[in-house]
Amino acid sequence: MLDILRFTPSEISILALSLKVALFCVVLILVPAVVVAWVLARKSFFGKSLLDSLVHLPLVLPPVVPGFLLLLLLGNQGLIGKYLHNIFGISLAFTWMGAVVASAVMAFPLMVRSARLAISQVDKGLEIAAQSLGAHPLKVFFTITLPLSMPGIITGLILAFSRSLGEFGATITFVGNIENETRTLPLAIYSYTQIPDGDLPALRLVILSMALALGALMISDRLERKANQNIGRHHD
Amino acid sequence: MLDILRFTPSEISILALSLKVALFCVVLILVPAVVVAWVLARKSFFGKSLLDSLVHLPLVLPPVVPGFLLLLLLGNQGLIGKYLHNIFGISLAFTWMGAVVASAVMAFPLMVRSARLAISQVDKGLEIAAQSLGAHPLKVFFTITLPLSMPGIITGLILAFSRSLGEFGATITFVGNIENETRTLPLAIYSYTQIPDGDLPALRLVILSMALALGALMISDRLERKANQNIGRHHD
Amino acid sequence: QDKVTIFAAASLTNAITDIAAQYEKEQAVQIQTSFASSSTLAKQIEKGAPADIFISADTKWMSYLQDKTLLKADSRVNLLGNQLVLIAPKNKAFKVEMDKSFNIAGAFSGKLCTGELESVPVGIYAKQSLKNLNWWDTVKMRIVGTQDVRAALVFVERGECDAGIVYATDAKVSNKVEVLSAFPDTSHDLIVYPLALVKTASPAATGFYDYLKSEKAKAIFIKYGFTINLL
Amino acid sequence: MIEVQARLKRKNFELDASVQLSQRVTAIYGPSGAGKSTLLSIIAGITQPDSGRIVIDGECLFDSQARINKPIHQRKIGLVFQEGRLFPHLTVEHNLSYALNFTPVQNQQFQLKQIVALLELGPLLKQRPHQLSGGEKQRVALGRALLSSPRLLMLDEPLASLDDRLKNQILPFLKLVSTEINIPMIYISHSKKEIMQITDNLIDIQHGKVNCHL
Amino acid sequence: MIEVQARLKRKNFELDASVQLSQRVTAIYGPSGAGKSTLLSIIAGITQPDSGRIVIDGECLFDSQARINKPIHQRKIGLVFQEGRLFPHLTVEHNLSYALNFTPVQNQQFQLKQIVALLELGPLLKQRPHQLSGGEKQRVALGRALLSSPRLLMLDEPLASLDDRLKNQILPFLKLVSTEINIPMIYISHSKKEIMQITDNLIDIQHGKVNCHL
């Protein structure tokens, strides 16, 4: 029975690749997502709705579509990818970095929404108090707003991480299904679902995904609990 | 140029189907998601981590897997679906109601996380004050906790609605790709990607998806702004 | 009005849609279609999907159902055939010879796209051919697997891959790729699209099943590049 | 008759209280950080003491040995918190009438109108808490607690931000509440002068230590 | 020398202030809801008046006609808010030292140690705001504002929850701050007695109306 838990080196390397992609994904989107979240929570300007819906777009479309758009833009022959490739020698298409970008695009709206929610709940009275002490608005952001919205940012991170772990459509469309390079857990699982005897190996990978997610959840729960305590709120 | 915006009746009916599925989806998950969110935010009990990861699972796996599990459970021959079908005459497989269930499963974690975040940020001092006035904990939940976490619930709703609009993998696996029944916008877009010259019709549907999402976003932004004002917080 | 539901591999989307429309004009029957990958469809039928007719993109998934006796006895036929072709982006065509001595690795730069090699039918055929031609070892590191054959075609159309292996039907309809050569039919298993009636098929389904094998349907299949010689 | 025995240990602070109150109105007096609010919140059921026993009018609300611990909402103790704790999403009117929704009419000891007039809240009824001045907030909190028709009213510095005119207007009313309408009252204040106006029953709490039978 | 002219209209309230303060310490006095906190927040730059002009020591902070509106953090006005507004995620120590991070050492008018000793905050340094009593919070808020080395200190009922001993200890210090260290001060309180201890310069505000040159 427990044999199913003895994982092969190839399964472990798929796991490692998924983990790498998901971690780079959250690192990549963290700062931009928080900035966009802050802008959406606190500023009003012309074109805000547009920015808002642009951010949400990847969520609304079947993942193949963002994947295809990424190919058009960032493929080696793509509008932008051409220059990345020719000038900087960076190639996203068919590389794990491309997989990072694909899942980053899909996870971005989740991260933004959570952070935005948390930022909009921060008591402005505290920000004003900090300003009255002479803190520059940027200083206020880093010392007051950001720490107080930490629970929401952690929520965003875990959603983004999970989404990245599960990202399939955009990834396979943008970077294909290449062993040891772009074949993350979902792609490997999908491949197994396409063959008649693939149920068991697929199940093994599903278990690996769950374990990874469980680990991430446990870490994020601990962080969130701590963040809530830090701002004087308690879980129980 | 604007010809692209003159939509055919068949496109409109796909749109209507998608809207119907997404609306039923959010209605279906609203109450259970808020309950689960409350439990996760406020209670500690044995098995909480398990519940937590179970909720997140659909996010972490390639959508085909939850879709397949739904087929196993709720298909007409499925473990539960058998009884639904034989006793209540309800058939989820290959019906639009099944599409609702598929996207509900995928959207559930997003809704739960947002609501949970908001609930955990509600000032317990206010709940205690309400109790001291004689309010039963349930009363407190409905009159204090729930209204004060409304911004997060609205965020959850828009995430869930968007996710439902974009749901592809679980839907096609569970209920297939049947015109006028389960062929929602993402499935129709997929179908067009499978045929030569499908780019233009696919683009038209992408535009429809975007329009739908934009509409939903605008409504939710208005609701959220109002909710924030109601609890004494302002957007700008 | 009778309703007939057909589950067909996604690569047949156009052809089946056209044939269904034509049939509906002739008969008072409503044809309902569902297009997805063959594996998805087969598993759905296994779990009681209300399908009357199934067309798979490969023999495996049809056999999968047949082994479970979910098909109407003797209704399975090899409806269509296809060819495996090597393609390149329009302006990047290169010369190939379908020969073991040909240096395929040196003939193009960049990646070679086809369906995922272990699971997607076109990828499985491609791997067989590459092995048969002794090309496998030199190009295997450069192969990009995709979700389905259309995705492989897109990669080549966009110039992201300098070569691709797809079905002739796909290559035919794209004006952004050039067919360099067809793989010999002997280099891979026969490409067949089996058709069958599902065990629980309604009586009305037989009419459309027969129609799919008729000359009228044949014309449409041919129009989209399928071969019928296997019938 | 209120009987409280409680012990609680915090990092920098230790509470050891044993009080027995038989007077209508009792004032608790003591320096900042002495444990006044803590004692209140133990009686109300918000903070659970490490050990102790709380009995009001013969009804046991808490007993660490008998493992009795009535939940807050069943204790029927009206609280005016030091920090107000108005419901931010409700107007002043709805804050005031919050408890009326679930208090049977025959148990209602005050009418909304009566309280609004007394506390001069008329013009503010449609405002939300964040639109109130400090003193206005305190008045609303006081009115809200009164309208919950409690069997015991506990006030944590309820008049701290009120000017003399309002103080002089509300204090006699609070006295009235305690005598006429028969609601016993525990009153916290650091102002001896304020306290003297309302009662002579003073309990002094110092560094968490209090032992007093009145 | 502080010059404030401001008009502001709210639904139930209208402010029309014209004050000129040349004294070190000025007290603002008035009933609940009179507009004391509002006036303060206008001077601090938190609330923008409909029209008006604010000049401190010759520097124009706000002028509706000249469209001048200095942001809060450049006004260098220390505030003690009526509701405390301590940073909930920081310990008492970090709340106190918040401004020290970005105040050049030569501009720092107080040392942390000095303030901690004066306000008796030593044992609380590691605690977080939600673990403080009401009076403790007010002391921390006061210390935090002092440590920001402001050119003007504005206090909104800073001693409301403090007992007499602490009051009598802090009031002279506040006086000292204003005379020795040369920080002018605006002091809000509804307690005339409290105010008289610190200054004779009283400004009375009633229903938002104030017109006073001291």
Ligand SMILES: Nc1ncnc2c1ncn2[C@@H]1O[C@H](COP(=O)(O)OP(=O)(O)OP(=O)(O)O)[C@@H](O)[C@H]1O
């Ligand atoms: N949640 C808490 N955790 C730890 N210590 C606390 C907590 N709440 C209060 N304290 C500490 O307990 C002591 C008593 O606090 P309490 O609020 O009862 O004082 P108080 O008498 O009401 O003072 P004040 O008049 O200033 O409001 C204080 O030293 C305070 O720092």
Ligand SMILES: Nc1ncnc2c1ncn2[C@@H]1O[C@H](COP(=O)(O)OP(=O)(O)OP(=O)(O)O)[C@@H](O)[C@H]1O
């Ligand atoms: N954000 C707001 N929106 C609308 N009205 C407000 C707002 N803040 C205060 N008010 C009203 O403005 C008036 C003046 O309020 P302010 O806070 O200046 O009074 P105050 O003199 O400080 O009173 P107190 O001594 O009770 O704190 C009050 O009537 C109050 O209801």
Ligand code: MOO
């Ligand atoms: O069934 Mo497919 O679309 O040829 O992989």
Ligand SMILES: [Mg+2]
């Ligand atoms: Mg207290």
Ligand SMILES: [Mg+2]
């Ligand atoms: Mg005030």
